[in-house]
Structure formats: structure tokens, C-alpha cells
Amino acid sequence: MTATPSPLQRLRTVLDDAVLAVTGGERPKSAPTLERPKQAAHGDYATNAAMLLPKIVGAAPPMIAERLSVALSEHLGDDLLGIDVAGPGFMNLRLSDAWLIAALADVLAAGDDYGAAGATQAGTAESVHLEFVSNNPTGPVHIGGARGAAFGSALANLLVFHGHRVHREYYVNDHGNQVALFGASLQARARGEEPPEEGYQGEYVTEVASRITDAATRPVDEVALEGIALMVAAQKASLEAFRTTFDQWFSERSLHQSHDGQPSKVDEAFAVLAEQGRTYEQDGALFLRTTDSGDDKDRVIVRADGRPTYFSSDVAYHHDKRVRGYDRIINVLGADHHGYVARIEAAFVALGGTKEQIELLITQFVNLFENGERARMSKRAGEFVALDDLVADIGVDAARWYLLARSHDTTIDLDLAEAREQSAENPVYYVQYAHARIKSILARADAGETTAAREDDAVKETAIQSSERELLLALLAWPDEVAEAADRRAPHRLATYALSLARGYSAFYRDCPVLAADLPDDVRARRIDLCRATAQVLAGALGVLGVTAPERM
RNA sequence: GCGCCCGUAGCUCAGCUGGAUAGAGCGUCGGUCUACGGAACCGAAGGUCAAAGGUUCGAAUCCUUUCGGGCGCGCCA
Structure with missing residues (x-):
């Protein structure tokens, strides 16, 4: 990674020096901009520096601009062709061909590292834990997961390119009701029966069941776990084909397991919370005081009958993330999980973290249309649109581009028929x-x-x-x-x-x-x-x- | 009802921690074809940035309210 400043960074340093020369050493509250103006007629770069300094210098922006111009000319010499002061005090800089040619040489000299490692240079590089996709392992990766995958993997690439260290992680929900339900659905299919009413109806269930030996007769929890393992492997393959890989696949179930008499991660987390006085009992259930950090209501982590809730897994998971020691923890969640943001943040804080350390990013929905009709995405009904289908339909490059060209925070309306037909466009x-x-x-x-x-x-x-x-x-x-x-x-x-x-x-x-x-x-x-x-x-x-x-x- | 997100051109979306005349792709209309890849290029039409107030030198951007749309509000996972 290059450590030499980019041409523009060097120019910024010169501007900064000029500002300090004019103010006598004081900096404005916000750093002056140095950007390309919208109109080429305004020169190569424009800065608002003069407009930030009236209070410090005690003069009007145009007057300050004149002084800045003098200072900049002294620093830049022949590289500066001219400066105009325009409008309310913008300064428009025009640079010489020689400066531009030297800048081009710098770009080429930096090679593939050009633009990289900015955070390293700025001294702001962090170790980042990035969790994304975390699709349920009871079915294929669907369209929502596809958006999470595209966004998460691109964000990881971006952060790494910028100089951060990123650990990519997928949280596998291989624990609880849905696992049992998945097992029951698999076994039913293996026996040639219909799955339970609330079970998994998709065609893939039959296909997965056929790959499990003696699925019809073995204990249902064995079938469930084998089915989950097969689904996870299938997801991994789909995601890899979508150029999305993870450093770790983290099992929810492992949070509840204890080894060699050691407490489970869940127990560990509960101990921390109790120590901090963040939990209390009511009606026989154990509550976490998430309202301390802005949640609507306190949340149950252990039911009155002693069974931990799903949220207890999240608590334990974030405890584990925290003790693993990252500077920053980023969770990419689907829009349907935005209601969990407050409680996860609260849990993280209760465990000893800070709100600044954890970021929960919500990817909005992808509305798929097929010839103008809404494509269904219910996994349980088996009518979802799978990542594999999307890729087969429009290709990895187009699929990633479509999902990445828009802010993660905006809903995407994507007509598959249109994307397919217009792919050349x-x-x-x-x-x-x-x-x-x-x-x-x-x-x-x-x-x-x-x-x-x-x-x-x-x-x-x-x-x-x-x-x-x-x-x-x-x-x-x-x-x-x-x-x-x-x-x-x-x-x-x-x-x-x-x-x-x-x-x-x-x-x-x-x-x-x-x-x-x-x-x-x-x-x-x-x-x-x-x-x-x-x-x-x-x-x-x-x-x-x-x-x-x-x-x- | 409460909370989060969104509302910008015919459509899909950028621009949002305040900056000069609000952009792109697609679509529409009209042009360009003997220099390197025509999967191209050029031009035009198309906007009260949902609405109303406020903050200030300056607001699509920040604040408030209203309207409209999506999603979420379990001792499910």
C-alpha cells in the first residue's frame, strides 16, 4: 500500500498552509473543501475556504480570498495558472499542464495502490467485524440475502481497500424451532408426505431430503442437522458463485453448547449482564433492561419455563463479538429486522460496549417484478426468488451492479424481464x-x-x-x-x-x-x-x- | 397509535454531515458512421427536489409539522 500522498492531498496541504498563513495559525471549524466545480468554466478546482474564515479573520470573504490567493500563488508558483474569486467568495483555481502531467505520473506510479489505504495514511484504520447475509439455513439464499451479500461483500472490499482490516462473518441460525420444523418437513418429504402446515413447502425440501440417507426413519433431529448442513453448503456455493465469501460461518447452536464443564457463551453473557445489573426477574422470566439504551421495552432473554429466547442468542453472539476485540462491529440486516436495531444496540451497550462501536446497517427491500407482476418471496411457501435464479437469469455482473448501484437504504424495484431484455443496455x-x-x-x-x-x-x-x-x-x-x-x-x-x-x-x-x-x-x-x-x-x-x-x- | 426507512425528470435512481445554473441510465424526439472496439457519440424535450413553515450570506441537503408509500412493533425464530 502506498504511503505517498495523492496529488490532490498535496494540493490540500498547500491550501491548508495558505489558510493558516492568513488566519495566523487558527483553523476553521470545518475543513475547507477542494473540489471540482460543477461547471468546467469555473476552473480545475474550487474551494470555499474564504467563506469559512470571516469570523476568524474579521473580513469579508472576497477580501480573504484575495489574501489566500496571494499565499497560494507563493506556494504553487508556476503550477498555478490563475485564481478567480467568484460569487459569494468561491475561489476557482486553474492549474498548469505541467502540474497535471506530474499528477498523472503519480497516479501511474502508485499503480493498483492508487486510492488505497486512505485510512492507514490518516491513522484511522480499524479492525472491523462485518456480519452480513445471515440467511436462515432452512432454505436457499433468497433475493433479500442477495442484496445483503452484494452490499456486504462490496463494503468489505471497500473497507479493505481503504486500509481497514475486515473479518467477514455469516451467522447461521441453526438453533431453535425452525430447525425442528425443517427436520419435520424433510422427514415428511422423505416419507412421501406433505410437510407440516407451518413447515417448509418449497420444492428444494424434497430434493434435500433425497440426499439424506434414511431420512424417513432416522431420528428427526439428526435429519434436521444433516439438512441444515446441506443447506449451509448450498448457500456457501451460491454465495461463492456470487463472489461473496466469508472468513467464518458462526453457528448459533454453538452459543448454547458447553465444553468440558465450561459455561456456554449464553451463560457467559448472562453472567456479564447480571454483574452489570442489567437484568431482572419478573413473572418468572429474566429480562434485559434494554430501555436503558433507548429500546421501547425491556426484552425477555429467558422465559418463565427456563427456555432461552432467540434474543438470548443475539446477546451471547454480541458478547462473543465484543470479547474477540474489534474496533468496530458492523451488522448488515434486512429491512424486516430494523425493529431489532434498538435492542441489539442496547444489548451491546449492556455487555460493556459503546454505541459508537456498533453499526447496524439496514438494506431495504428488493421488489422483484416479472412482466409487471410482483414476484413472491416467501421462503416458507416456496415461491421465493433465489439468488441462484437471479444469477442464472441476468448474470453475476449485472446482478451485482443492479443491487450495488443504489444506496442500501433505498428500496429497489427491479423488473426481471426488463433487466433480462435490456442487459445489453x-x-x-x-x-x-x-x-x-x-x-x-x-x-x-x-x-x-x-x-x-x-x-x-x-x-x-x-x-x-x-x-x-x-x-x-x-x-x-x-x-x-x-x-x-x-x-x-x-x-x-x-x-x-x-x-x-x-x-x-x-x-x-x-x-x-x-x-x-x-x-x-x-x-x-x-x-x-x-x-x-x-x-x-x-x-x-x-x-x-x-x-x-x-x-x- | 408508536418507531425506522423512503418521496428528486415519463420510468429506475444518484446528489443529502449546507455551497455557484439539481444530474445519470433507460424511454421519447432529432442528428452523427473511412483515426484506436458502433455494446459508440452528439443534441433536444422533460423538474414548484411531495407540501408548508423555520434556521442563514446560501437549503434537494439541517429543524418542525402535514400528506403519501414501505417495513416493524411476540416470553416466534
Whole structure:
């Protein structure tokens, strides 16, 4: 991982120095922005620095802007072509071609590490426990799990790229009623009977039952456990095909087991809670005082008859996560579990954690339509849409893109028929196409090829053209995009970025020949470098999303 | 009733810890084809950012209320 600051970071340092020079050492409350303005006419970068300082400096923004301009000019010298002060006090910077070319060289020198490890550089890298999917092991991974898988795996990739250490974990609910119900359903199918009314009705039940020897006659709990094991293996395969892997599959059942006379994890957690005075008995049941931390009501963890509730598993699980010692714990939950956020946070705090340490991210629903009709997703009814079906239908790349291009916090309406028919129009192919096209050009360049010259004096011009400049500035924004996306747990931002970068490349490709025979050597070299850098960043963005960056299509 | 999420172009969605004239894809309409991959490119139409107040130099973004939609409110898991 590179430790050298990116071109934009260096520019920020210069701006920071200029601010300190003008204020006499005092910093504004919020750091000044240094961003590309919406309109290219406003220059290469714009900063709001002058508008943040009136109270500190005791002058109006335009006046401050003038002073900042002087300081910036001194620092940047010839690299700075000019500064305009506009509007309420924005400063628009224009940078020299030499600065841009040097920046491009930096991007290429950093290679695949360009944009990586921002958290490491900033000293904010953390060890992260990331739990996601945690689909019930009584059926295949369904569409909700697919969204959780896409989001969780991309978030993991993103956090790792940004410099964090991530442990990916899947929580297997292999304990309790549903396991018994699954066993009963399997056995019924093995006997050629209908499953219990509240049992699992899907066709896969019969199929799984057929793979369990003597399922019709063996004790039902053995059948259940074997069935669960088969389902977990099937889920693992589905998820791996979906480019989603885990460092650990954590068994809920293991929380209730004790070894060699040692207390179970559940007992351990209960002991901690009792010690902290977080539990109390009422009507014979044991309650956890979750209202201490904002829950609506206290929650039962042991019923009056002595059986622990499902929530007790969650309590024990989070106790275990906590003692394993991560800086941060992130749970990705489906929308139907948002009601549990308060109690899980409360349990975590009761166990000795802090609210800042734990994040519960809710992925909203995916509404699937098939020819305008709502596709059913009830697993118990067996009419769910499985991850495998989605992948078989529209492919891994398109499926991941569709699920990742939008914020995890917004509901997705996805018409399968439309996604299928329009697959060639899917933006993911546009991005991939740009990458493949660049690779093709680079292969030609490496082979020393040139293309016919055209009667066009413009290509003799050595100065950086506007679409080159736009593309390069977009590439320079990559580290910021990564940091922003990682800090906000928003991998979808990289999809948006990748799409706009691909568009930027298209404009460059339209305007600027790369291999034309009459190009000056330095222009040709610069444009090849731009192609290389673009391919590198596109591949990086797609890689984080778990989408392939093909050499050919 | 209470809680969480959402409401931005015809459709699907970005933009949201305040910044300049609110963007993209698809769809629609009209153009471009002998330089590197046409799975392309260019242009146009299309918006009271659900509504109303408030905060301030400035609000799609923050606060309040209202309306509309989704989901959740078990000693089920």
C-alpha cells in the first residue's frame, strides 16, 4: 500500500498552509473543501475556504480570498495558472499542464495502490467485524440475502481497500424451532408426505431430503442437522458463485453448547449482564433492561419455563463479538429486522460496549417484478426468488451492479424481464466496455501500432485538451471517492463514479486520438498514460464492487 | 397509535454531515458512421427536489409539522 500522498492531498496541504498563513495559525471549524466545480468554466478546482474564515479573520470573504490567493500563488508558483474569486467568495483555481502531467505520473506510479489505504495514511484504520447475509439455513439464499451479500461483500472490499482490516462473518441460525420444523418437513418429504402446515413447502425440501440417507426413519433431529448442513453448503456455493465469501460461518447452536464443564457463551453473557445489573426477574422470566439504551421495552432473554429466547442468542453472539476485540462491529440486516436495531444496540451497550462501536446497517427491500407482476418471496411457501435464479437469469455482473448501484437504504424495484431484455443496455456493460476498449488500445500501443494520420492541425497541439483535462481530473478524484464511500458505508458511490469515469473516457476517446501517426511523441505518451490510468482506476472500482473488468467482450 | 426507512425528470435512481445554473441510465424526439472496439457519440424535450413553515450570506441537503408509500412493533425464530 502506498504511503505517498495523492496529488490532490498535496494540493490540500498547500491550501491548508495558505489558510493558516492568513488566519495566523487558527483553523476553521470545518475543513475547507477542494473540489471540482460543477461547471468546467469555473476552473480545475474550487474551494470555499474564504467563506469559512470571516469570523476568524474579521473580513469579508472576497477580501480573504484575495489574501489566500496571494499565499497560494507563493506556494504553487508556476503550477498555478490563475485564481478567480467568484460569487459569494468561491475561489476557482486553474492549474498548469505541467502540474497535471506530474499528477498523472503519480497516479501511474502508485499503480493498483492508487486510492488505497486512505485510512492507514490518516491513522484511522480499524479492525472491523462485518456480519452480513445471515440467511436462515432452512432454505436457499433468497433475493433479500442477495442484496445483503452484494452490499456486504462490496463494503468489505471497500473497507479493505481503504486500509481497514475486515473479518467477514455469516451467522447461521441453526438453533431453535425452525430447525425442528425443517427436520419435520424433510422427514415428511422423505416419507412421501406433505410437510407440516407451518413447515417448509418449497420444492428444494424434497430434493434435500433425497440426499439424506434414511431420512424417513432416522431420528428427526439428526435429519434436521444433516439438512441444515446441506443447506449451509448450498448457500456457501451460491454465495461463492456470487463472489461473496466469508472468513467464518458462526453457528448459533454453538452459543448454547458447553465444553468440558465450561459455561456456554449464553451463560457467559448472562453472567456479564447480571454483574452489570442489567437484568431482572419478573413473572418468572429474566429480562434485559434494554430501555436503558433507548429500546421501547425491556426484552425477555429467558422465559418463565427456563427456555432461552432467540434474543438470548443475539446477546451471547454480541458478547462473543465484543470479547474477540474489534474496533468496530458492523451488522448488515434486512429491512424486516430494523425493529431489532434498538435492542441489539442496547444489548451491546449492556455487555460493556459503546454505541459508537456498533453499526447496524439496514438494506431495504428488493421488489422483484416479472412482466409487471410482483414476484413472491416467501421462503416458507416456496415461491421465493433465489439468488441462484437471479444469477442464472441476468448474470453475476449485472446482478451485482443492479443491487450495488443504489444506496442500501433505498428500496429497489427491479423488473426481471426488463433487466433480462435490456442487459445489453445495462450501465455495467457500458463501464466494462470502456475498460475493454482501453485494453484493446493499450495492446496496440504496446505493439507499437499507429493509425492513419488525419488532416487535422488540432492534433499537433501539445497542450492538454479539455476532455483530457476532464478525464484526468476525474482520475484524481478517485482517492476522495474511496474515502467518502468507505466512511459513509456507501459502495454504491463507486458505481456512480465508475459510470461517470467511463463517460469521461468516452469523451476523451472521441476527441483525442491516441495512436495517430502524426501525434507528437509527448502527446502520444501522455494519452497512453491516460488510458493506462483510466483502465487501472476502472478496474479498481469494478473490483471493489465485485464486478469483472474484462479485457475483451 | 408508536418507531425506522423512503418521496428528486415519463420510468429506475444518484446528489443529502449546507455551497455557484439539481444530474445519470433507460424511454421519447432529432442528428452523427473511412483515426484506436458502433455494446459508440452528439443534441433536444422533460423538474414548484411531495407540501408548508423555520434556521442563514446560501437549503434537494439541517429543524418542525402535514400528506403519501414501505417495513416493524411476540416470553416466534
